[in-house]
Amino acid sequence: MSGLKIAVVGATGAVGREMWRLVASGVLPVSRVLPYTSARSAGTELMFHGTSVRAIALSENTFEPVDLALFSAGASVAREWAPRFVAAGSVVVDNSSAFRKDPDVPLVVPEINGQALEAGVRLVANPNCSTIQMVMALAPLHRSWRLRSVKVATYQSASGAGARALTELLEGTRQYLEGGVEEPRAFPHPIAFNVIPQVGDFDAAGESVEERKMRDETRRILGLPDLPLSATCVRVPVLRAHSEAVWASFEDVPDPRRAHALLTEAGIVVEDDPARSRYPLPRHAAGRPEVFVGRLRSDPSDPRGLAFWVVSDNLLKGAATNAVQVAEALLARGLLARSVS
Amino acid sequence: MSGLKIAVVGATGAVGREMWRLVASGVLPVSRVLPYTSARSAGTELMFHGTSVRAIALSENTFEPVDLALFSAGASVAREWAPRFVAAGSVVVDNSSAFRKDPDVPLVVPEINGQALEAGVRLVANPNCSTIQMVMALAPLHRSWRLRSVKVATYQSASGAGARALTELLEGTRQYLEGGVEEPRAFPHPIAFNVIPQVGDFDAAGESVEERKMRDETRRILGLPDLPLSATCVRVPVLRAHSEAVWASFEDVPDPRRAHALLTEAGIVVEDDPARSRYPLPRHAAGRPEVFVGRLRSDPSDPRGLAFWVVSDNLLKGAATNAVQVAEALLARGLLARSVS
Numbered sequence: 001m002s003g004l005k006i007a008v009v010g011a012t013g014a015v016g017r018e019m020w021r022l023v024a025s026g027v028l029p030v031s032r033v034l035p036y037t038s039a040r041s042a043g044t045e046l047m048f049h050g051t052s053v054r055a056i057a058l059s060e061n062t063f064e065p066v067d068l069a070l071f072s073a074g075a076s077v078a079r080e081w082a083p084r085f086v087a088a089g090s091v092v093v094d095n096s097s098a099f100r101k102d103p104d105v106p107l108v109v110p111e112i113n114g115q116a117l118e119a120g121v122r123l124v125a126n127p128n129c130s131t132i133q134m135v136m137a138l139a140p141l142h143r144s145w146r147l148r149s150v151k152v153a154t155y156q157s158a159s160g161a162g163a164r165a166l167t168e169l170l171e172g173t174r175q176y177l178e179g180g181v182e183e184p185r186a187f188p189h190p191i192a193f194n195v196i197p198q199v200g201d202f203d204a205a206g207e208s209v210e211e212r213k214m215r216d217e218t219r220r221i222l223g224l225p226d227l228p229l230s231a232t233c234v235r236v237p238v239l240r241a242h243s244e245a246v247w248a249s250f251e252d253v254p255d256p257r258r259a260h261a262l263l264t265e266a267g268i269v270v271e272d273d274p275a276r277s278r279y280p281l282p283r284h285a286a287g288r289p290e291v292f293v294g295r296l297r298s299d300p301s302d303p304r305g306l307a308f309w310v311v312s313d314n315l316l317k318g319a320a321t322n323a324v325q326v327a328e329a330l331l332a333r334g335l336l337a338r339s340v341s
Numbered sequence: 342m343s344g345l346k347i348a349v350v351g352a353t354g355a356v357g358r359e360m361w362r363l364v365a366s367g368v369l370p371v372s373r374v375l376p377y378t379s380a381r382s383a384g385t386e387l388m389f390h391g392t393s394v395r396a397i398a399l400s401e402n403t404f405e406p407v408d409l410a411l412f413s414a415g416a417s418v419a420r421e422w423a424p425r426f427v428a429a430g431s432v433v434v435d436n437s438s439a440f441r442k443d444p445d446v447p448l449v450v451p452e453i454n455g456q457a458l459e460a461g462v463r464l465v466a467n468p469n470c471s472t473i474q475m476v477m478a479l480a481p482l483h484r485s486w487r488l489r490s491v492k493v494a495t496y497q498s499a500s501g502a503g504a505r506a507l508t509e510l511l512e513g514t515r516q517y518l519e520g521g522v523e524e525p526r527a528f529p530h531p532i533a534f535n536v537i538p539q540v541g542d543f544d545a546a547g548e549s550v551e552e553r554k555m556r557d558e559t560r561r562i563l564g565l566p567d568l569p570l571s572a573t574c575v576r577v578p579v580l581r582a583h584s585e586a587v588w589a590s591f592e593d594v595p596d597p598r599r600a601h602a603l604l605t606e607a608g609i610v611v612e613d614d615p616a617r618s619r620y621p622l623p624r625h626a627a628g629r630p631e632v633f634v635g636r637l638r639s640d641p642s643d644p645r646g647l648a649f650w651v652v653s654d655n656l657l658k659g660a661a662t663n664a665v666q667v668a669e670a671l672l673a674r675g676l677l678a679r680s681v682s
Contacts, residue, residue, distance in 0.1 A: 301491070
């Protein structure tokens with residue numbers, strides 16, 4: 001099979017760089033790859049198979065139809081450009097929130113609802129990072145015991161807010177240690193040695209965008225439109241990988257040992273030997289594509305509940321890896337093929 | 342009234358230094374103050390009313406009866422020495438876990454169950470830091486709507502593990518930024534740019550000591566011996582002040598606005614204007630004696646639930662301030678008086 005012509009839109013962002021690395025690593029057959037970015041980042045050099053490629057500002061003049069466009073450029077760029085790529089015959093996998101609520105656009109975690117990738121699909125939405133790692137753990141448990149409600153508190157890394165936020169954490173920490181004055185820009189408050197209970201803006205009910213996304217997207221992905229779910233989303237001074245304390249309640253009585261087996265069978269890495277201080281940690285999970293679960297136990301406040309701890313790299317399975325897996329699934333089903341040149 | 346002769350046992354520890362500062366600040370009438378410490382820390386100089394006082398290694402030879410002994414020296418020192426102080430006529434307020442489960446020893450947060458300080462009390466247990474700040478918020482809500490169950494995820498600062506843990510966070514962060522190798526001692530893993538879902542050891546059911554304390558102590562303080570409560574306790578790279586994401590479910594339907602008023606009336610500082618990024622933060626709460634609540638909202642997964650965010654300085658209201666308030670309450674009730682010299 002000849003390779004695909006692929007565009008990475010937002011190729012110099014925190015997620016875009018991971019998409020680029022995955023494409024460059026050969027997980028998909030590639031004939032040519034175009035790194036699109038904002039005008040500000042145009043000219044940034046990216047490595048592809050040993051040669052340097054300059055990022056191109058996406059515009060009317062530079063736009064080229066491709067077989068596959070992996071988008072990680074924010075919702076407004078996606079709203080403007082994803083339809084143009086689709087109209088030109090491209091298949092788009094978009095990592096922004098732009099199309100996640102659109103009933104005509106499948107919202108896909110391939111291991112869970114890959115069947116939503118049906119013939120004719122041209123645009124697929126990649127779920128929110130916090131949602132992906134949580135549903136990866138919830139789905140196998142739900143299949144056995146039927147999910148009844150979920151509560152989740154997140155410990156989200158700075159990189160979830162983008163490359164500049166990551167720099168702000170590192171620079172802010174240096175400034176704090178040197179007694180300097182931090183100037184938060186990517187975050188509403190200094191993030192060094194702090195935790196901030198805000199990820200996104202708030203609605204009138206006092207819920208943040210991220211908290212709402214976790215409920216809305218979990219419902220769509222699991223096909224449980226009324227699932228009660230309450231999230232408290234918090235930014236922590238971690239560079240990479242989100243952690244989550246989850247309580248899940250089921251219709252049937254769950255069993256922690258069986259849960260361990262179900263998660264392992266589903267491809268989750270279960271790290272769970274707390275007596276030896278073995279459980280998932282964001283610093284261990286950073287740079288790895290898997291979802292990690294530990295601290296798996298009966299919920300002492302709910303006879304039908306389980307409590308557990310989920311960690312995953314928000315830039316990988318939470319974003320770039322999932323998007324590339326969607327493309328792989330499309331390819332495997334014959335829904336993505338070299339069609340333009 | 343003549344002053345009290347006061348001992349601070351563990352005066353050079355993270356909490357002990359705060360007890361010392363509070364005693365030196367004059368919140369209690371003091372005639373003399375003895376800073377007891379371990380042999381290792383003996384000789385450390387502490388300031389009291391402009392003069393330097395040397396910490397004394399607590400031993401048979403240095404022991405003196407006092408009116409009030411504020412203990413923050415760990416459970417084993419408390420088990421050995423608190424009974425000796427009591428036998429010598431002292432009143433002891435102990436910040437360790439040594440006596441918290443003893444039904445003969447009141448476990449007191451003065452604003453909530455100060456009535457447990459009855460005539461003849463010689464030994465009072467100070468609750469766990471994570472518990473104090475949570476029950477401070479739960480108690481006023483419970484009085485109105487009757488608490489039915491609680492779930493809590495904590496974001497606990499390094500100082501909760503002691504002065505050396507605080508140094509380990511600062512030094513580890515410097516080492517990480519310089520590309521060096523961290524050697525965790527106070528924590529089971531490097532804490533810099535990490536979160537660790539372990540606070541204390543684990544039992545066979547996979548629950549940590551801290552998680553169990555939060556349930557056991559909340560039940561005792563609120564007088565709800567069967568309250569279902571599930572905690573996930575997590576260490577975060579914050580220097581000082583613990584944060585908690587709490588879900589509380591009630592027998593009656595709660596109202597967030599009324600909850601705001603109830604908490605304010607109870608002396609809690611409600612910082613809750615998320616649209617303006619106003620909510621409690623550990624860096625704001627550090628060094629302050631109050632308990633801060635924000636992100637107060639209806640639990641979207643439970644019609645009888647509230648979700649909120651509680652932050653307080655674990656060394657102050659979570660430890661030293663509460664212990665001193667217990668002493669003040671004893672004094673106000675005539676249960677603590679100058680009796681020895």
